[in-house]
Amino acid sequence: MSRVDAEAQAKEMMGGETHDLRLPSSEQNLIRLALATVGKWRVAVGPSGKVLLLGFDYGEIDVTARWMGITPDQDMQAGIAIIEQAALKVLGET
Numbered sequence: 630m631s632r633v634d635a636e637a638q639a640k641e642m643m644g645g646e647t648h649d650l651r652l653p654s655s656e657q658n659l660i661r662l663a664l665a666t667v668g669k670w671r672v673a674v675g676p677s678g679k680v681l682l683l684g685f686d687y688g689e690i691d692v693t694a695r696w697m698g699i700t701p702d703q704d705m706q707a708g709i710a711i712i713e714q715a716a717l718k719v720l721g722e723t
Contacts, residue, residue, distance in 0.1 A: 635664050658699045659708040665697060666690050682720060685713045 669689040673681045690709060694701045 656708065659705055661697065662694050662699055663712050666693050682717060685709060
């Protein structure tokens with residue numbers, strides 16, 4: 630997903646608000662990693678055939694981080710977990 634598409638999707642998810650989304654520059658690597666791993670989810674298929682999102686595939690996120698030159702640490706894992714929980718809540722899975 631491109632940055633423009635990600636920003637548009639984020640604004641839509643926030644109710645179409647048009648104000649700028651400001652994120653702390655200290656979290657730049659976390660934000661870059663989160664945007665790069667939007668589709669890295671573990672999924673399960675329920676009995677009805679519905680696909681359920683379980684959470685991020687942390688192995689995939691680790692590999693992506695390293696490819697991007699980011700050294701994952703505990704703080705980054707905590708940040709990804711916060712993003713994961715928020716995304717699951719928005720997507721109605723929890």
